[in-house]
Amino acid sequence: MTDKLRLAVVGAGPAGIYASDILLKAEKHFDVSIDLFEQLPAPYGLVRYGVAPDHPRIKGIITALRDVLDSGDIRLFGNVYFGRDITLADLKKHYNAVIFSTGAIRDAALDIPGIDLPTSYGAADFVSWYDGHPDFPREWPLEAESVAVIGNGNVALDVARILAKHADDLLPTEIPANVYDGLKASPVTDVHVFGRRGPAQVKFSPLELRELGELRDVDMIVYDEDFDYDEASRTAIETNKQVLVIDRVLQQWRTRETGAASRRLHLHFYANPVSYDGETFTYERTEPDAEGGVRGTGELRTVPVQALYRAVGYFGSPLDGIPFDEKRGVIPNREGQVIDDNDEPVHGVYATGWIKRGPVGLIGHTKSDAMETIKHLMNGQASWWTPEHPEESAIVELLESRGVEYTNLDGWHNLDQHEIGLGASHERARIKVVDRDEMVAVSNKK
Numbered sequence: 001m002t003d004k005l006r007l008a009v010v011g012a013g014p015a016g017i018y019a020s021d022i023l024l025k026a027e028k029h030f031d032v033s034i035d036l037f038e039q040l041p042a043p044y045g046l047v048r049y050g051v052a053p054d055h056p057r058i059k060g061i062i063t064a065l066r067d068v069l070d071s072g073d074i075r076l077f078g079n080v081y082f083g084r085d086i087t088l089a090d091l092k093k094h095y096n097a098v099i100f101s102t103g104a105i106r107d108a109a110l111d112i113p114g115i116d117l118p119t120s121y122g123a124a125d126f127v128s129w130y131d132g133h134p135d136f137p138r139e140w141p142l143e144a145e146s147v148a149v150i151g152n153g154n155v156a157l158d159v160a161r162i163l164a165k166h167a168d169d170l171l172p173t174e175i176p177a178n179v180y181d182g183l184k185a186s187p188v189t190d191v192h193v194f195g196r197r198g199p200a201q202v203k204f205s206p207l208e209l210r211e212l213g214e215l216r217d218v219d220m221i222v223y224d225e226d227f228d229y230d231e232a233s234r235t236a237i238e239t240n241k242q243v244l245v246i247d248r249v250l251q252q253w254r255t256r257e258t259g260a261a262s263r264r265l266h267l268h269f270y271a272n273p274v275s276y277d278g279e280t281f282t283y284e285r286t287e288p289d290a291e292g293g294v295r296g297t298g299e300l301r302t303v304p305v306q307a308l309y310r311a312v313g314y315f316g317s318p319l320d321g322i323p324f325d326e327k328r329g330v331i332p333n334r335e336g337q338v339i340d341d342n343d344e345p346v347h348g349v350y351a352t353g354w355i356k357r358g359p360v361g362l363i364g365h366t367k368s369d370a371m372e373t374i375k376h377l378m379n380g381q382a383s384w385w386t387p388e389h390p391e392e393s394a395i396v397e398l399l400e401s402r403g404v405e406y407t408n409l410d411g412w413h414n415l416d417q418h419e420i421g422l423g424a425s426h427e428r429a430r431i432k433v434v435d436r437d438e439m440v441a442v443s444n445k446k
Helices: 014-026 061-069 088-094 123-130 154-164 177-184 206-213 231-239 241-254 363-379 392-401 409-424 436-443
Strands: 004-010 031-038 074-078 097-100 120-122 146-150 190-194 218-221 263-268 271-276 280-288 294-304 307-310 337-339 345-351
Touching (some): 004 088, 014 061, 074 392, 123 154, 154 190, 231 241, 271 294, 345 363
Parallel strands (some): 097 345, 190 263
Antiparallel strands (some): 337 345
16 A cells, blocks of 8 residues: 555535545545545535525535535645646646546436427526526526426426525525526416326425425416326335325325415326427327336327426536546446446546436435445555656646636635625525636635
């Protein structure tokens, strides 16, 4: 075992922070020096920029992540782009290995006619807007009275909830001011959520579903025809507690009185997307196929909508000089060890999180995922690089020589306290700083 491992982690979301923490705890008998690089000025990735602002319980994960960063064993370099500010060649000169944990922030494709119309949007882009991501426009076109959301996962429900929820009910959260203004002016009255399969096969969690039913002045609309369960659905309800809870919530909604609210949120099951023309969404009614899936019935139905959001999954982005699977949107790997086109290990290069396995599982699942990657990293010492300049000061000198205005952990503390202070005067948890330059300026104030 070498005297010291110099490790670079690219991506400061949960996956990268968990991997760093696991390595520090697993190998106390030798020195580890970890530098965490993040292209945004602030850490926490998906927790800060991918979780809806009215999910404070999920955002509580930040407390655990903060404890890891504040332990003093990891250096943070924010506002640093891999492929522009630092390259793979740079990392080989300064570290023994690198773990990529860059996540998946693009929308997966949905190939139907009309998906490229100006009023058709990716859910990931919308999430980035309402979470105040600095690299997305400040304005969002909220002009539709009736909206379609395609997907039956938690992101689809988040998008539907934010669209249907009254903006004033988001004020206690950390919602950015420009997002509040946009949602406040929205004329929306109906949000329709469409999923290909039935209520017993949905991918969202019971918690997400319950929260929909708690929206003020929003009627929950479900349709009786979707609850004529087949044997596979009945078995799922009887054998899976999560499915049982989801069914109970939906069955309760079937008995609710509706008609008094100013907004409605409709859940359509057995609905396979067919086309969108800017004014109408067309879907094919599906039915159970007796094998746990669905098949088309040939029956086409239309719903008048003026905007469409696709929430059919996230997709990773390629990284300069790193193998990439264009079909799956991930870095090809074998249990975290990156492999090339010939299925051979790429020395010194590892992956964890969604860029490793795709956008599946909840945030907490990244812990076990990171453990697998760290195990392979430790067992693969023979394939580590031998850096020319492993001293910790060398990477700082490199960034400064290139004029990179990076942020560090003290800078994040500055920004964190600044945002909390902005919110305090309005009795809010925080008010996010959205502009990148302002984030950097607040972080690096002396």
